[in-house]
Amino acid sequence: MELTLNVNGREWRGDVPGRLILADLLRDRLHLTGTHLGCEQGVCGACTVLVDGEAVRSCLMLALQADGCSIRTVESLAPDGQLSRIQAAFLRHRALQCGFCTPGFLMSITELLDSGQRYNREELAEMLSGNVCRCTGYEPILDAVLECQD
Amino acid sequence: MPRLGLENSRLLITGNGSYLADLEFEGCVDVCFVRSPFPNAEIARVRPPVGSGLSGAELGIRPLQLESRGLVSVPWDPIAIHRVRYVGESVAVVWGKDRYEAEDAVDATEVDYDRLPDGIPVHPEAPDDVLFSTTFDSGGFEEASSAAHAVIEGSFKAARQSALPIECRGVAASHDSASGVTTVWTSTQIPHLVRKGIALGLGVDEDLIRVLVPHVGGGFGVKAQVFAEEIALAALTRRINRPVRWIEDRWENLVASAHAHDTGVTMRVAVARDGTFLGVDADVVADVGAYSVWPFSASLEPATAAASLFGPYAIRAIKYRARGIASHRCPVGAHRGVGINAGVYATERMVDTIAHELNIDPFDIRRLNAIRTMPCTTAAGRELDSGDYLGLLDRLASASAYQELRRSQRQSRQEHRLVGVGIGFFNEHSGSGPSDYRRRGVTTISGEDSARVVVTHEGRLQIYTSAAEAGQGHAETYRALAGRELDIAPEMIDVFEGDTDACPKGTGTFASRGGVGVIEAVVQALRKVAQLDIAPGTDVTHVHEAKQLYPSGAHLAVVEVDADTFVPRVVRYVAIEDCGTILHADIVDEQVRGGIANGVGCALLEEHRYSAEGQILTASLLDYLVPLVADIPHVELHHLTNPSPGTTLGSKGVGEAGTIGAIAAVSNAVADAVFPLGVRLTALPYSPTRISDGMPEALPDR
Incomplete structure (x- = not known):
């Protein structure tokens, strides 16, 4: 089936099977492998991308459902090699170890930061409850987000 | 070749990592496994689609077997041929041009099973289902108990859990018929052991297998097993002569990788009137699942749990029996702390039970019984290398303002709030070496660790090791060390791990x-x-035969349980750890904090459950609960650094300490919080359901 979408500022047009999920389109067809699949059950959040600015689990969305949409993946955050503020803060706070959950966290956080709203630590803990990290104990992730809200 | 560059974190943070599923291979097919829906059945017939599937028998893998002291050796067919023994066990491999087509091939596979009745042994070689058994007796327990003020009994159960790295497992394989070499890319912690397991399964020389490890999205122990899928993909690529890959999904990961823990400890402790522990008699029973995991075997969980009992306490008499029992469940393997988690959890819950019975403060009874001289050999035969156990406890008391905590707890109780304070005091064995494995009768695991350092003609330093990075920051630590030892800049150092051809052999x-x-x-x-003056062309390899060392720690958790919902919440956490000399301060802290988060999950949330019919009920992350951001407290972390004489720099290891301490401290805190309700918690996790089921007034209604 015919599909047109915009990924990280570039238009992509192609023929895809109806059952193809968005994450597989991004990873296998567009070779944007920064979007990771951690559960395909909509829980771990590693596959989070922005669809028209909204954080979405790309494992639960069919590619065709994104027809006409603008998608942002982790690869869009440092387009010219210059790290975004949140990426730089992650490195500074050592908010990643194995790095597998990181792209999903970054996209969820990007949605929060783009909203311009400020949240306290407890609010952030609730808002980031859609992403699972098994390495860090979450504390440095929250520290990085709080720094970027300043 | 896997290279851990200076910019590794930057690669990962920009989405440019190379995890297993990110690798691309020309002409590769995606593989799926056809898995049994039944826990116990004979395989009558397996018919995968012609040209895109092979049964276990057609794949022709040799059964693997393990021998060690106390172990009943049972053959393991990586892809089942005659009988399935747990839900999720593979009976065939199928493939397609992508995962979607491979899953179609799973659906198209016909398998006829003949269900087997309950009550027949899981393995005919073990008629009583005991796969592993060991006993220990220091002598003196009977004398101690007859002289005791009391002999106090307790029974505690650690839940069946998953290590749960966010990246599931994954394997790719490719065969070069000209050289005869099969290359296997796998998300593993143990590349050389994987090579050995594959070579055994295929019946070929180890030199004909090369194992490569890409970026690994967390391991936490589950990737320290050699899995059926690794052997099967190596066999398949040789058979169909094209590259193959299998990316595990979370369902497979939860039902059919390896589970952990699932160990019960029943104890009798002889105590003096003042609370002195005189002797311990323990029975450790682990449900090890359907098979011995390779290469650690069914001994892994029960043996380490038993060895960890009453670890930091001065006890003159200890005896135990430990058994690993087969069941129609997923095999049990390693997870961060392994059986030490169950051993320390049971011990620390027992210590609190004794303190309650004798009306002694939990802190005071630990201080009274802590080992005071170091180094020493314990009644259980452990050779403790270093540590300051009283120092740990005293630092914990001052850092947490323990007396003040208890005062404020009494105040909270008057307000009918359910607030509890729990301590987790422990030591643990790390870095097992050749002599440790031989003592246990294990021959499959060498126990050696090795490093090769090369000075290139351009003056760069190359470090190759037998380890495999999965997020722990190995390269960062080696660069810092090399900087200190050789005064060489980090950007001049290249680190390589996870390549059995290029890296020296090790564990x-x-x-x-x-x-x-x-x-x-x-x-x-x-x-x-x-x-050798760092001369260009220098090429040095060092193989080290480690010996077990004993990191230690004392943790304290304050938990408040919601009086209406019974949801426990950790509101304060203080950890004192002693991993000896700190090699890299940030990395040590990260390991402890991450480990504590894992331990909070094990104490409060995580549990695999099976139905009476043997079906797993926790096959998704909606059913198997893991800790989220709001579940994890801020950790107030303090260090004692008592160097070990067992390593040149004095380090002892820190990967498991956080988890071990947290399970004990948090479970004790929850138990303490609900104690006034008459609830006595013994089986992990200490969830709202366990608390409400334990309410005395709830019993008559059921």
Whole structure:
């Protein structure tokens, strides 16, 4: 089936099977492998991308459902090699170890930061409850987000 | 070749990592496994689609078997041929041009099973289902108990859990018929052992297998097993002569990788009137699942749990029996702390039980019984290398303002709030070496760790080790060390791990080997290079035979349980750890904090459950609960640094300490919080359901 979408500022047009999920389109067809699949059950959040600015689990969305949409993946955050503020803060706070959950966290956080709203630590803990990290104990992730809200 | 560059974190943070599923292979097919829906059945017939599937029998893998002391050796067909023994066990491999088509091939596979009745042994070689059994007796328990003020009994159960790295497992394989070499890419912690397991399964020389490890999205122990899928993909690529890959999904990961823990400990402790522990008699029973995991075997969980009982306490008499019992459940393997978690959890819950019975403060009874002289050999035969156990406890009391905590707890109780304080005091064995494995009768695991350091003609330093990075920051630690040892800039150092051709042979990454044997090998190799004036062309390999060391710690958790919903919440957490000399301050802290988060999950949330019919009920992350951001408290972390004489730099390893301490401290705190309700918690996790089921007034209604 015919599909047109915009990924990280570039238009992509192609023929895809109806059952193809968005994450597989991004990873296998567009070779944007920064979007990771951690559960395909909509829980771990590693596959989070922005669809028209909204954080979405790309494992639960069919590619065709994104027809006409603008998608942002982790690869869009440092387009010219210059790290975004949140990426730089992650490195500074050592908010990643194995790095597998990181792209999903970054996209969820990007949605929060783009909203311009400020949240306290407890609010952030609730808002980031859609992403699972098994390495860090979450504390440095929250520290990085709080720094970027300043 | 896997290279851990200076910019590794930057690669990962920009989405440019190369995890297993990110690798691309020309002409590769995606593989799926056809898995049994039944826990116990004979396989009558397996018919995968012609040209895109093979049964276990057609794949022709040799059964693997393990021998060690106390173990009943049972053959393991990586892809089942005659009988399935748990839901999720593979009976066939199928493939397609992508995962979607491979899953179609799963659906198209016809398998006829003949269900087997309950009550027949899981393995005919073990008629009583006991796969592993061991006993220990220091002598003196009977005398101790007859002289005791009381003999107090308790029984505690650690839940069946998953290590749960966010990246599931994954394997790719490719065969070069000209050289005869099969290359296997796998998300593993133990590349050389994987090579050995594959070579055995295929019946070929190890030199004909090369194992490569890409970026690994967390291991936490589950990737320290050699899995059926690794052997099957190597066999398949040789058979169909094209590259193959299998990316595990979370359902497979939860039902059919390896589970952990699931160990019960029943104890009798002889105590003096003043609370002195006189002797311990324990029975450890682990449900090890359907098979012995390779290469650790069914001994892994029960043996380490038993060895960990009453670890930091001065006890003159200890005896135990430990058994691993087969069941129609997923095999049990390693997870961060392994059986030490169950051993320390049961011990620390028992210590609190004794303190309650004798009306002694939980802190005071620990201080009274803590080992005071170091080094020492314990009644259980452990050779403790270093530590300051009273120092740990005293630092915990001052850092947490313990007396003040208890005062404020009494105040909270008057307000009918359910607030509890719990301590987790422990030591743990790390970095097991050749002598430790031989003592247990294990021959499959060498126990060696090694490092090779090369000075290139351009003056760059190359470090190759037998470890495998999965997020622990190995390269960062080696660069810092090399900087100190050789005064060489980090950007001049290249680090390589996870390549069985290029890296020296060794045991891999688990049990904090990185902070014990591997780091020792690196230091010794660096020092030899220094003696040779860092001359270009220098090429030094050091193989280290480590010996178990004993990191230690004391943790304290404050938990408040919601009086209406019974949801427990950790409101304060203080940890004092002693991993000896700190090699890299940030990395040590990260390991402890991450480990504590894992332990909070094990104490409060995580549990695999099976139905009476043997079906797993926790096959998704909606059913198997893991800790989220809001579940994890801020950790107030303090260090004692009592160097070990067992390593040149004095490090002891720190990968498991956080988890071990947290399970004990948090479970004790929840138990303490609900104690006034008459609830006595014994089986993990201490969830709202367990608390409400334990309410005395709830019993008559049921």
